[in-house]
Amino acid sequence: MDFPLSVFEKWKMVCPKCGLVQKVSKVWRCKCGHPLTLITRMEDIQLDPLILKERPLSLWRYKEVLPIVEKSIVSLGEQLTPLIQFDSMGLESCFIKLDFLFPTGSFKDRGSSIMISAAKLMGVKEAVEDSSGNAGASVAAYCAKAGISCKVIVPSYASGSKILQIRAYGAKIVVKGSRSDATNLAMQEAEKGTFYASHVWNPFFIEGTKTFAFEVWEQMGKKEPDVVVLPVGHGTLLLGAYKGFLELKELGMIENLPRLFGIQAEGCSPIVDRLHGGSGSASSSHLAEGIMIRDPPRLDEMVKSIVETGGDALTVGDHEIKENWKKLSEKGLFVEPTSAVSLAGLEKLMEEGLVDRDESIVVPLTGSGLKTPQKIARLIS
Numbered sequence: 001m002d003f004p005l006s007v008f009e010k011w012k013m014v015c016p017k018c019g020l021v022q023k024v025s026k027v028w029r030c031k032c033g034h035p036l037t038l039i040t041r042m043e044d045i046q047l048d049p050l051i052l053k054e055r056p057l058s059l060w061r062y063k064e065v066l067p068i069v070e071k072s073i074v075s076l077g078e079q080l081t082p083l084i085q086f087d088s089m090g091l092e093s094c095f096i097k098l099d100f101l102f103p104t105g106s107f108k109d110r111g112s113s114i115m116i117s118a119a120k121l122m123g124v125k126e127a128v129e130d131s132s133g134n135a136g137a138s139v140a141a142y143c144a145k146a147g148i149s150c151k152v153i154v155p156s157y158a159s160g161s162k163i164l165q166i167r168a169y170g171a172k173i174v175v176k177g178s179r180s181d182a183t184n185l186a187m188q189e190a191e192k193g194t195f196y197a198s199h200v201w202n203p204f205f206i207e208g209t210k211t212f213a214f215e216v217w218e219q220m221g222k223k224e225p226d227v228v229v230l231p232v233g234h235g236t237l238l239l240g241a242y243k244g245f246l247e248l249k250e251l252g253m254i255e256n257l258p259r260l261f262g263i264q265a266e267g268c269s270p271i272v273d274r275l276h277g278g279s280g281s282a283s284s285s286h287l288a289e290g291i292m293i294r295d296p297p298r299l300d301e302m303v304k305s306i307v308e309t310g311g312d313a314l315t316v317g318d319h320e321i322k323e324n325w326k327k328l329s330e331k332g333l334f335v336e337p338t339s340a341v342s343l344a345g346l347e348k349l350m351e352e353g354l355v356d357r358d359e360s361i362v363v364p365l366t367g368s369g370l371k372t373p374q375k376i377a378r379l380i381s
C-alpha cells in the first residue's frame, strides 16, 4: 500500500542486505527476508544549530532528520535526557546519559514515539509487538496516546512488573512460550495486515533511537565524544547511535565517528562471537534479561557499525554487572541491572587498553530500576 503523503516522498526504504529500494509503506521485511532501513537525501537537509537554540528541549527538535510531520506527532513529552559527568573509576571525561528518564522508564520511547507517529500518519488502527518487556511497555504507552489498539506478545519468562506496566496502558497481553515463539506469532499477525510495531523490524524505530546521537552531539558542545559504550541485544540503540552520528558527519556537523563499543552478556553474545569467535562461556546471565538475544535479525548491520567506527565488542558476566550496578546506585543512579552492563563493559575496555581513561566517553543508562524490583531485591539482599 502506498501513502500519498509528502513527508514520505522524501524517504525511501532500503534493504541493507540486497540493496532493494522501495517506497515507504507498512512493509517491515524485504523480499530477501532482511529488515529494512529508511534513507533520505542528506544533501537536501539543512540543520542550522542556531535554529535549534530556539526549539523546545525535546527529541522532536531534530525534525529535519526525522521521517515525520509535526501534525502527526505522538508525544508523551519526551525531553532531552540529561548527560551528567561520572567521576568514578579514575575517569576524567566520562558522561552518563540518563535515558531511563523517558516517560515509560526506558530509552525505547525514542523509537516508539517516532514509530507510532508514523503509524498514526499511515492511519493505523491496530498494532502488534513482541517484546520481553521494555519495548512492549513503550509501544503500548504510545499506542494508548495515539488511540491505536495494541497487542503485545511476551515470552513466558517476561518479568511480572513489566507485564503489569504493559497491561496498565490498556494493551492486550498474550503470553507465548519462548522469545522466538512470541516473535513468530507477532509476525503471523503482521502478515495478516496488523501494523508490526516491532522495535527490531520496523525501520521507523531506529529513526527514533538515532536522536540519541544528535542529543549527545549537542550536549557535548556540538562535537562528538571519542567513545560510546552501549549494552547490545537487538542493537536498536547501537544502530540508532551509528545512524545518527553518520548523519551528523554527512551534514558536516562532526568530522569523525565516535568508536562504538557493544557490550553483551556472557552466554549470549552473537556480536562478540562473530568478531572474536565463540566465547566458550558456559554460564548465562541472569541479570541482563533485556539483552539476551541469541539471533538478532540486524546482526550484520551491528557488526558493520562497530567495525566501521573502529570499535569492538566484549562480554561481561553477572558478577561484573552486579558490581557496576552497585557503583551506579552509590552515585544516586537507580537502573535495571541490564543498564549496568555498559559500565561493566567500560571497565573491561580500559583494562584491555581499548579505551583510555582520558578519552571523552559516553555511557547510556537505558532502563529504570523501578522496572525490575524482584531482580534488585536479590541484588541488595
Ligand SMILES: [Zn+2]
Pocket (backbone or CB within 6 Å): 015, 016, 017, 018, 019, 020, 030, 031, 032, 033, 034
Ligand atoms: Zn533485501
